[in-house]
Structures are given as C-alpha cells and as structure tokens.
Amino acid sequence: MWLPYRADEFEKLPEGLDYLHWDGEQEYPGDPADCVFYVVPYMRTPEISQRPLPELTSVQVVQTLSAGVDHVQPGLGQLRPGVRLCNARGVHEASTAELTLTLILASLRGVPDFVRGQDREEWRSGFRPALADKSVLIVGYGSIGAAIEDRLVPFELERVARVARSERTTARGSVHPLTRLPQLLPEADVVILSTPLTETTRGLVNAGFLARMKDGALLVNVARGPVVDTDALLAELGSGRITAALDVTDPEPLPAGHPLWHAPGVLISPHVGGPTSAFLPRAKRLLVDQLHRFVNREPLRNVVLETGR
Template sequence: MLQDASIAEKARPALAFAFGPFGIEKLFAAADTARLKQACRMPGELPIGDFSTAAARQILADAEILVTGWGCPMIDAAVLDTAPKLRLIAHAAGSVKHFVAPEVFERGVVVTNAADANAVPVAEFTLAAILFANKQVFRFRRDYTSKRSFIGVSQQYEGDAGNWEKRVGIIGASRIGRRVIELLRPFGIEILLHDPLVDASEARRMGATLVPLDELMKSCDTISIHAPLLASTRGMIDAGMLARMPDGATLINTARGGIVDSAALEAELVSGRLWAILDVTEPETPPVDSPLYTLENVLMTPHIAGAIGCERHRLGRLVVEEIERYLAGEPLRHSVTIEGLLHQA
C-alpha cells in the first residue's frame, strides 16, 4: 500500500512557484492553495526568485507547471534547458511580455495569465475616477477645504458638474477599456472611443461611438487611457492632443505613463487648466521635487488600480481554475499567444 501511494504521488505533476519577494499566500487563498496541493506535487513551496541557484535548478528539473507572478525572473532558453518537463506557465498577474521569451512558445510550452482578473479592479478604479471627475468632487473638496464653511452648492451651483448625459472618452478598447465601457452603461453617459483596431460597428455593439483621437480629445470633459504602451503609442497624448482638451477637463491614466508626454502634461497641470487622476506616470515614480505631488488639481496614486490586498486572490483563483482545466485536458480560457503579446503593454 505504501508503495502504491508513493507511485500515485509521483504520478501527480510537479508544480513550482516563481515570483517574489513575497509568499504564496499573497496570491492564493488557503482554499485555493489546498486545491493546488490536491492536484499537484509541490517540491518547493517557497517561490523561486532566482533560476540560477542549485535549489532552483533541482525544482525546475521536475516541474511540469510553473506558477509565476510579479517579480518572476526571465524565462528564456537557458531556463527552459533546466526544465525539460515544463508544459504550462500560469501567470497569476497581467502581462507576461517582460519575462516570457519567444523560446517558451517555440518549444510548445502553454502560457496562460490572469490579465482578465486583474482588469476587474482597474476598471472599477476607473469607473470611480470617472464618476468623481464628472461630479467635480476634487474641485469641490478644494473649495470646501479652503473656505471651511458650507457653501450651499446644491442649491446655488450653476455649473455642469454631474454624470447625466456627460461625454466620456475612452482611449483603447483593451480588456480594461471594454470593461469600463460596460460599467458606464447604467449612468446615462455618452461614450466616445478611439482605437485603430476597432471598426464603427464593433464600437456600437460595445455602446460607444468610434472617433479619431483629436475629436475625442476636444469633445470630452473626462478622458481615460486604456491603450498598451507600444512604439506606436509612446507619447501619443502629446502637447497638441492635450491642448485640444477643454478647459477644466480631466485626464485619467491607469494604463502606462509613457503613453502621455510627461513634460507637456506637467505644463498643463501646473497652469491649472486641466485636472488629472494618475495611477501611472513616466517615470513610474516622479522625482521627489515633482509638482505632481502637491498640485491641487492632481490626484496621484502609486500604481494601485490593479489588484492589491484581497484583490490578488482573484488572480490566484483564476490560475487555479486554469491549472485544473489543463490537468483535465480541457481548453484553457485565458491562454496567451506570441502574436497576442504584440498588443500587450
């Protein structure tokens, strides 16, 4: 009986983790870790942070499944040579573009990721940002804090703050951009969309009107960026595009800072003409003397729109489900192709 149990244990595929520097519990709830342990052997329960060590090579030599996350080292031909049994890379985060080399796909290793799960909190963050921006919450907070007395806004205000029949611009029909459009449906908001890979009929099916970028920039009081950072999109929102935005408009960026001309945006914000909600910047952390930290017309957060805290377990759950499909011989729902990487951030 003991021998039979040993044979059965060895028959289960070996699973390794590669990310860090944080523990498995950051990405996987206890119940999901238990599901992985039931389905797989785990020769090393601590995530690998360096593939070059002897301990890492020993684990990789037996691994059929590699669960990756933020901070995973590059997986290239040399790493693959140490992992001859590797058949599946399951990434418990978004894009794999920066650590999965082309050789992974060339050798037939299947890759899946949790980008769809990570899109949920980004879209939720964006929805909140759009609704607050249209309501001019930050402007009213500034005025209220300055005057420190109730100013009877609801009865006396004659401006156009609010969300009813407002026009919002979405740049990029990515998985996040599409989800934001879906979340905006109940609010009576008109949505303009710019994406060169989408045609007018597809935009209409999403509930948006497809327009050129310059038209979107000049027609919307709130604009949210959801495009990938590619050679063709770097600096796409330049000084000229920013100049087209109406006075008092708000730019929201939860995508990549490099899509916007940083110097041009800073100039507009310092002038006070525009407002911005920035979860990403270029560079990722602005210099310590950057005015973005103190401008009253800027809300800047440290790349938190994606999964943080308890939201990370949504990513882990998706990966567990993908691994269970793989082991059952079922098609994966979130597989990644090398062609698809060309359009990822």
C-alpha cells in the same frame, strides 16, 4: 509548477504535481530547469519577474497575474520556441473599473479639495462638475474598458465613445480604431486610458493628443505610465487647460520631488487599480482553472502570444 502562493492556500489544484512556492525571493525553490508552468509573482519589478526566464529551459507556460504583460515580455526572447504567455484577463476588471469611477468622481466633484479643507477645518462649498451629461472617451476597449463602461451606464452620460487597436462592433456600439482619435478627442469631457502598453501605445498621449482635448477635459490613466508623455502632460496641467487623475505614472513609483506631485489639477493614486480584496479570489480561480486545463491538455485561457511565432 512555480506559484507565488503556497499550494495549501488553494482548493482543488490538480493532484500529482510538484508545486513550489516562489514569490520573487533571491533563492529559487528548486531547479528552474524543472519548471514547466511559471506563474509570475504579482506586483514585483520587471527585473524580478524576468530573472528566472533564462534558466526555465523546460517551461511550457508563463502565466502573469496582471492584465498587462509588459513587465515580462522583454525577457521572452530568452525562452525556447512554443512557450505560451497568458495574462490575467478576468481578474482585474472589477477592481480597475471601480477605481476608474472613483478617480473620475473624486476629480470632478473636488474630493481632494474637500479633504484639504477638512484638514484645515475649512467649509469649501460651491458648485462642482457632475459626471451626468458628460461625453466619455475610452481609449483601450478590452475587457477592462468594457467593465468601465458597464459601471458608467447609470450615470446618465451624454455619450460614450470607444477606441481600440482595431475597429469592431460590440453590443454597446461601435469601437473605433486609434486612427479616429484626432476626431474624437475634441468631443470628450473625460478621456479614460485603459490600453495595454505596447510599442504602438507608448507615448500615445503626447503633446498633439493633449492639445486636441477640449478645454476643461479630464484625463484618467489606469493603463500604464509610459502611455502618457509626462513632460507634455505637465505642460498642459501647468496651463490649467485640462486636469488629470493618474493611477500610473512615468516614472513609477513617482519619486519625491517630482513636479507631477504638485502639478495643478492632478489627482494621483499609487497604482492601486488591481490590488484589492477582489484580486486574490479571482486570481486563484484563474490559476486552478489554467492548471487543470494544462494537465488535461485543454486550450488555455488568455493566451497572449507563443514564443517563436
């Protein structure tokens, strides 16, 4: 079992197993061919995450500690058939939803401008938009999207619309398919992106998508940078027609000198939706549960796909 944390940092791991610590270092902790359960190091590059895959000839489970699996999925073709890929559903919902609310409120109420004013000892008062009475569209209504809506409930919104890959009904209301975006975008004051990065969602937020957003709308991206066409977004931001709050960018990390840093009406946080004090306890609980399920031959949680199928 390859874990990115030392076994003595956990409570109640299954006994009798060989736990090796690997967090992306150049040297492997043992022979990759002996690894049957690979926990992908958290917040490492795709190159590091995928590097052991060709040598994991006995692996049965690949477990990410992120909600998205796009950083390991391209390398799965190097694995034998029947390997289960599991994500970290249940680990990041609280942190990501908190940051989403933070970005929305900070953007609408002008908090970055207040900070600049404080730096210059300037009293920048005046009316600012409120979240109350706004219409919100959540694009990507999985567990994170639902957690975001849970935290939006007390804010006296006019409406919340939900969009996902497939149409369904939830306790909070209807979830519309992606094909409904052209009709829903012009009605939304705040558009939240919380969708996984897939071939369907890569570049989803293009010039046409942005053009359908209403004047003065706020785009919030807590999904993945490539969901948004950066050049198209820069064009809209430059016009002043919409604003944006981005926890993820394309490229990422955003290099010095990139025009997005200084585009008008944009607030940028450095991909910090997941790494908070809430992460580690939830990640460890997930891993302990998954390892017990694996040892006891019980169904694993959060299986995204099985190789060869």
